[in-house]
Amino acid sequence: MELLKVENLQKYYPKKKALDNVSFTVNQGEIVALIGRNGAGKTTLMNSIVSISYPTGGAVYYKGENLLNDRRGLHEFGILINATFFDYLSVYDNLWLLMEASGATDKRSMRNTIMETLRLVGLEGQARQKVKSFSFGMKQRLGLAQTLLVPIGFLILDEPFVGLDPAGKELLKSVIVQKAQRDKCGILFSSHELDDVSEICDRIVMLANGHKVYDGAFHEEKQYMVELDCSSTIICEKLLTDFKDQITISENKVTFNNRNLIQPVLQQLIQGSATISDLQVHENSLYDLFKQEA
C-alpha cells in the first residue's frame, strides 16, 4: 500500500533550484533511504514534506491526502530532522511537552510512555538531567526517543546515525527495521553512512543538485575475479566450457558472481595447468552507485 507520495516537488530559491520536480513513493512497511552529496537537497526535501519549509510547487500525499493543504496527517509522523530540544528543560520535560503537543492527555500513560521510550533508547537514567548537559550522541538518542514517543505511521529521519556510537547505531537500525516490519511504518531516512544504508533499506532514492537521479532497490553483489597468465587465456576458455553461461572471460580475467563457482572453476583451471596470477573479490557496493550517480 502506498503511504507517502511525493509528486513533482519543487523548492526554488532566487538563485538555486534546491528541488526540481522530485517524485517518489514510500510504501507501507518499506524503508527508503535518501542519499546524495552535501547540498543535494535531502534535508530540503524532508523539511518540505513535513511543512517546516514551504515548497514552491508540487504535492505531498500521505494516505491520499495532500499534506501541504491539510496537515492533520503529520500527527502520524515521527520526525527527526536536526534533533533540537529545549536545552533549559530536562529530558523528561522535553518529552512531556512534546506528548502534550501531540494531543496526549492521560498523565499516567504519558509518564509510562516516556519512561518506556527512554528505556528503549538507553536514557532512562538521565530522565531528570537537563538536555544542555548532553553530548551530541545522547542528543541523537533523545531525538530518536522524540520520534518514537507517539504511535506513528511514518518515520522521517535526517542523518540519524550521525554522532551515535556503534551500540547506538545498532539500536537505531533495529528500531527502524522493527518499525517497518512489525508496525508496518513507512520510513524515509537520509544518511551518508552507506554501509548502514545498504544494510537496512529496501529502496534507494538518490538526489543530485535537486534532481532525483536514482530510484530503485539496491543489493550488494560480490564479484569474483581470477587473473591468469596471458599464455593461459586461450586454454582457459576450453577448460571452463561447462561454466560458460555463468562466467565472463575477457582478456586474461575470469569473472563470476556465484560464490559456489569458486572451487570448481579454480579446480578446473589448476587441473588444466593454467597459471593463476591473482584472485580478487570485488564488492559491487553502494559506494560505486553513489560515485557513479551522485
Added chain:
Amino acid sequence: MKNNVTSDRSSSMGNGFLRLQTKGLFRRDYRIEMQKLLKRWDVLLLLLGLVIPLALSISLAAHASFWQISAAQKIDAVHFLVMVTRITASVCIFHLITALYAARFYCSEIENNSVLLYVPRIRSRSVQYSAKFSALLTVVTAAQIFIDLVSLLCFYGILVQDRPDIATGRGCSGAQWGTAAATLLAYLFSYLVVVSVIMGFGSYLKMVPSFAVCAGFVFACQLLPNAPAESIQMLSPWRYINGLGNYVYGQTDKLTQPELLTGSIICFVAYLLILSAVGLFKFKKRDLG
C-alpha cells in the same frame, strides 16, 4: 507550475468546527508555552523591577537624604505606587530586560530550530505564534502585578511603620485609585508594546538585531514625549504614563484623564495589532529550519 500550497489558515480556520478545534489547539499550545516560559531561569529577570520599590522604601525608611519628601506632603499607597511606576518607567532598563527575556524566548527558538519541534505537530503556525505571544504577555503582566503588590507591601510594611512622618496608611479615595490604576495600566501597556516589538521583528531578525531594534524603539519612546508636535508625542506609551501620573500628583495635563487612558489603550492596541500582523505574517510564511 502554480504553487498548490495553501496557508495553514485555510486548513485550520475553514469552518465552525475547525475554529472550535483551533480554540482547543490554542489552549493546549498556550499551556505548553507557559510551562516553557516559567521553567526558564531568566523569568527571574522580570522580577528585577522589585529593586525599585524595595530600594525606595528602604532608603526612605533609612532617612536617605536624596529623597525630598517633606512632612507636609504625606504620601499614601497610591502616590507610592505611582512614584515607583514613574521611576521605573524613566529608567528604561526594565523595559530592556523584558525585551531581552522575550527575545531570548522567541528569537532563540527560531535561531536554534527548537521551534521546529512543534511545527509539524501543532499544524497551525498562527496558533503557535498566538500561543507564544499570549504566554509572553501573560508572564510579563503577572510579573508587573506581582511587583505592584510587593510595592504595596513595602509601603505598608516598611514606610508606614518606620516613617509615619512622611507616609500615611489612610485609605485613598476611589477616584485616586482609579487614576492610579489607569497609570499602572498605561505602564503595563508599555511593557506589552515592548513584547509586541520583539515578536514583530523577531520573525524577521535574529535575537541580537531584534533586541537592538527594540532598544532603539524604547529609547525613541522615552524621547518622544518631548517632541514639539502633539501628534508625535501620542505615539509613545510613556506620554500617557507621565500624563496620568501628573493627575495623581494633583498636577494637570493638556489631555484629560479619560483622554489619556483612551489614548493609552488605542496606542497599545495599534502597536499590538500592527506588530502582531507583521510578525505573524512572516512566521507563517517563512521557512523554518
